[in-house]
Amino acid sequence: MAKLYVLDPYHPDALSKLLSTPNLTTILPNDPAKQQWKDDAVAIMLRSETRLTEADIAAAKNLKFILKQGVGVDNIDLDAAKKYGIQVFNTPALNSEAVAELSIALALAVARRVTEIDRRIRAGEKIVRSKMLGRSLFRKAIGIVGMGNIGRVVAKKWIGAMEGNVIAYDPYAPEDAWKNNSDTIAHTRVYQVEELLSASDVVSLHVPLTSSTRGLIGSEQLKIMKKEAILLNCARGGVVDEKALLEALKTGEIGGVALDASDVEPPTVEVYGEGLLSCDNVIMTPHIGASTMENQSASGIAVVDTLLKVLGGEEVPNRLV
Numbered sequence: 001m002a003k004l005y006v007l008d009p010y011h012p013d014a015l016s017k018l019l020s021t022p023n024l025t026t027i028l029p030n031d032p033a034k035q036q037w038k039d040d041a042v043a044i045m046l047r048s049e050t051r052l053t054e055a056d057i058a059a060a061k062n063l064k065f066i067l068k069q070g071v072g073v074d075n076i077d078l079d080a081a082k083k084y085g086i087q088v089f090n091t092p093a094l095n096s097e098a099v100a101e102l103s104i105a106l107a108l109a110v111a112r113r114v115t116e117i118d119r120r121i122r123a124g125e126k127i128v129r130s131k132m133l134g135r136s137l138f139r140k141a142i143g144i145v146g147m148g149n150i151g152r153v154v155a156k157k158w159i160g161a162m163e164g165n166v167i168a169y170d171p172y173a174p175e176d177a178w179k180n181n182s183d184t185i186a187h188t189r190v191y192q193v194e195e196l197l198s199a200s201d202v203v204s205l206h207v208p209l210t211s212s213t214r215g216l217i218g219s220e221q222l223k224i225m226k227k228e229a230i231l232l233n234c235a236r237g238g239v240v241d242e243k244a245l246l247e248a249l250k251t252g253e254i255g256g257v258a259l260d261a262s263d264v265e266p267p268t269v270e271v272y273g274e275g276l277l278s279c280d281n282v283i284m285t286p287h288i289g290a291s292t293m294e295n296q297s298a299s300g301i302a303v304v305d306t307l308l309k310v311l312g313g314e315e316v317p318n319r320l321v
Contacts, residue, residue, distance in 0.1 A: 005037035008047040014300030054080035088321040094299040099289035100153035106258035141165040143200030146207040147173035209236035219244040228255040256281035
C-alpha cells in the first residue's frame, strides 16, 4: 500500500478524494506523523510553504513522486530530484484566471488609491475628495513581462475591461505566442524589456524566479518607467530588487506598486513597516494570487488526479522531472 504525505494545507475537496481512495495511506498536514515523511513516503504533496533541499530528497529513500500544487517549483531542488530518480509534477495553467484577476484588481486598487483611502477613513481622517484624486486606467497601456498562461489571461482581461493596449516581452516565448486562428490577442511584442518599461502605464510581471529573472526589475529599470506608472508583481519574490524599489518610491520615480510576491512571505510590519509598507502608494498581499475557493478546489483535485494516474503507471503531460 502506497504511503502519501500531504505536507501543506490542501482544499477539503482534494483531501476528501484522497481519503476515499483505496490502497493509499494518507498522512494529512495536521498529523504529527507528517514530520517523519522521509522515513517511508512513496509520494508527497506540497505547495509553496514547504521547501525541499537536496538533503531532504536524499534522505527520503522510498520517495518516487513529488506533486506541487501550482506552477512555480522554485521551492523544490529539481536537480536533486533528477539525481535521485524522483518524478516531479506541477499543475500548469490552472491558476491563470485567479492570478490574472488579482493582477487587475491590484492595478485598479493602486490607481484609485482604494486601500490608502480606506486606511485613512479607518484612522478617523475626514477625506477631502478633491485632494485624493486617483488615476483612470481606461485605454492605458499595460506591459506584460512573461507571455505564458497567466500573462495571456491578464492581456485578455485588460483589453476587455480597460480597452487598453498590450505590450508584451518574453525572450523565450515562440514567435506565434498569443496568436492563433480562434483566439489571437492584440498586442505589440518588444524584444527589450526597457522598451516595454518606457511605454507602459502599468507593468505586470508573470515570470518564474530563475537566475535570469532574479533582480529583473532593478534601479536602472525603475528609472526607465513612467513617473506615474504602476508596477505589479504577482509572480515571485526576487524578480524585483526591493531596495531599489523603495528608493524609486521615495524619490517619486514611479507612481505606485502592488506586490503579491515579495522577498519575505508573508510580508509583515516587522520586516516592511519602515520600508515598503510606510509608502501610501504600496499594496502588499501574502502571495494570494491563486487563493480563490474555486481555484484551490480545482487545482487541489488536479494534484490528486495526477497522483492517482502516476501511481497507476500512467504518463502525464505535467511531469517536470
